[in-house]
Amino acid sequence: MALLQKPLIHCDPFGEPSEPCIQQWPAHLAKDVADIIHKDVVDTLSQSRLTPTTDGIQLVQRQDIARVERVLGSGAFSQVSSVITRDGRRYACKHLQQRLMDQPNDFRTAAVELVYEAHMLSSFDHPNILKIRGWAHNGVASFAEGWNDSFFLMLDVLDETLDMRIERWYREQQDGMWAMMASPSSAAQQMEARHLEKLRIMNELASALDYIHQRGVIFRDAKPQNIGFLGDRVQLFDFGLSRELPLLDTSAQFEMSGKVGTLRYMAPEVATNKPYGVSADVYSWAMVSYEILSLVKPFDGWTREMHASFVCLQGQRPDMVHCNQPIPVEVQVLLEHSWNTTPSMRPQLSQIMNQLDYLMACQVQKVQDQQIQMNIARQLESEIQQQQQLVHTLAPPQPLIHIDLNSYIARPALRKLARKNSFDSIETIETTTLSIESEDFY
Numbered sequence: 001m002a003l004l005q006k007p008l009i010h011c012d013p014f015g016e017p018s019e020p021c022i023q024q025w026p027a028h029l030a031k032d033v034a035d036i037i038h039k040d041v042v043d044t045l046s047q048s049r050l051t052p053t054t055d056g057i058q059l060v061q062r063q064d065i066a067r068v069e070r071v072l073g074s075g076a077f078s079q080v081s082s083v084i085t086r087d088g089r090r091y092a093c094k095h096l097q098q099r100l101m102d103q104p105n106d107f108r109t110a111a112v113e114l115v116y117e118a119h120m121l122s123s124f125d126h127p128n129i130l131k132i133r134g135w136a137h138n139g140v141a142s143f144a145e146g147w148n149d150s151f152f153l154m155l156d157v158l159d160e161t162l163d164m165r166i167e168r169w170y171r172e173q174q175d176g177m178w179a180m181m182a183s184p185s186s187a188a189q190q191m192e193a194r195h196l197e198k199l200r201i202m203n204e205l206a207s208a209l210d211y212i213h214q215r216g217v218i219f220r221d222a223k224p225q226n227i228g229f230l231g232d233r234v235q236l237f238d239f240g241l242s243r244e245l246p247l248l249d250t251s252a253q254f255e256m257s258g259k260v261g262t263l264r265y266m267a268p269e270v271a272t273n274k275p276y277g278v279s280a281d282v283y284s285w286a287m288v289s290y291e292i293l294s295l296v297k298p299f300d301g302w303t304r305e306m307h308a309s310f311v312c313l314q315g316q317r318p319d320m321v322h323c324n325q326p327i328p329v330e331v332q333v334l335l336e337h338s339w340n341t342t343p344s345m346r347p348q349l350s351q352i353m354n355q356l357d358y359l360m361a362c363q364v365q366k367v368q369d370q371q372i373q374m375n376i377a378r379q380l381e382s383e384i385q386q387q388q389q390l391v392h393t394l395a396p397p398q399p400l401i402h403i404d405l406n407s408y409i410a411r412p413a414l415r416k417l418a419r420k421n422s423f424d425s426i427e428t429i430e431t432t433t434l435s436i437e438s439e440d441f442y
């Protein structure tokens with residue numbers, strides 16, 4: 001069943017309402033709300049070039065949800081919870097926030113965005129874009145049921161978001177200082193492997209953005225909070241602010257609703273309400289990549305005014321040398337091009353991916369070389385240990401006799417005895433030496 005179908009009012013398909021009744025619109029109002037949203041959605045989708053597929057999309061009813069595990073997160077308009085369905089599957093269920101029930105205009109806008117997000121996600125098939133697995137069984141018409149969560153999306157549950165991963169890397173870096181002092185070579189090896197992982201993440205993100213650009217979609221909100229992971233695979237998600245370009249032209253700039261996204265990752269042309277195109281996502285990609293590589297938030301602690309003046313007007317960019325983790329020169333060059341103030345000077349994502357493929361190949365070689373060196377060093381170390389053990393087995397170390405010099409000197413008879421046995425054993429050699437030295441004191 002498609003997203004759009006004629007709204008129907010029927011008794012609560014979700015069983016017992018999860019919220020108090022006052023949170024539900026009366027039936028006649030709920031029908032009006034659903035009709036208006038339906039009309040807005042029809043207007044929006046009629047201009048869409050995307051071709052969504054409903055293959056594999058499950059139509060889910062509230063009674064199909066056996067259990068709500070926990071809230072995974074919330075954004076400006078929506079809330080995402082982890083749910084278990086009756087067939088034992090786990091999904092991230094995204095729906096509108098309850099507070100929007102008191103703000104009908106915001107509810108309407110957010111509802112259309114949520115439906116549009118479902119429309120987009122079901123049009124995409126890319127390993128680095130989060131998969132939509134289902135939605136409310138009546139599609140847009142579900143809004144007629146009158147609850148804030150009447151319409152919802154069922155998505156794969158992410159293991160981690162990029163901002164969480166960067167935070168973890170930062171903590172590991174702090175903890176790793178001591179390990180680095182203890183074993184510099186293995187710490188260096190870990191750092192090179194981590195750098196390779198970072199390049200791979202940057203590449204997968206570029207690939208997801210390139211895929212949507214080829215379909216005339218601009219993401220507009222690339223930031224670590226909107227990039228997740230399933231295992232180690234990057235998953236771009238939250239297409240709420242994404243839009244289709246007026247024309248399928250990835251080199252053109254268009255008049256679009258400006259200032260959309262998060263300022264620190266936002267291209268200057270977007271922040272200053274100028275026409276923009278998909279190269280605005282390239283700028284955001286560069287800012288996100290900077291954060292991945294350096295573990296520093298771009299323009300941290302800056303005000304809007306500082307951003308407008310220093311970043312948009314004067315073209316200032318993050319420091320790639322004096323940061324937590326200095327960025328290798330060859331990657332610096334890539335970022336510098338990608339966050340160029342002039343959109344047309346920024347590379348295409350396909351070019352970025354080519355460059356990253358090359359850098360990753362070099363890095364793989366570096367990691368392998370380091371691994372070989374580490375193995376040689378380890379082998380040498382174990383051979384030396386084996387040799388030392390062998391020497392010990394052939395000639396086990398003998399204990400030295402403890403000699404109290406004073407008592408020895410005081411007892412010349414003993415000294416004579418020692419001289420007599422002088423070459424009988426190692427102990428006596430020691431004794432003899434001592435006795436000679438002690439002679440000088442007489």
Ligand SMILES: Nc1ncnc2c1ncn2[C@@H]1O[C@H](COP(=O)(O)OP(=O)(O)OP(=O)(O)O)[C@@H](O)[C@H]1O
Pocket residue numbers: 072073074075076077078079080092094130155156157158159161225226237238240241
């Ligand atoms: N599939 C998912 N798996 C796990 N957590 C998720 C998933 N989708 C969203 N979240 C969590 O919920 C939060 C809000 O989700 P999302 O960004 O999609 O909502 P939003 O209202 O569109 O946000 P925004 O206001 O940033 O546009 C995310 O930051 C993330 O922490």
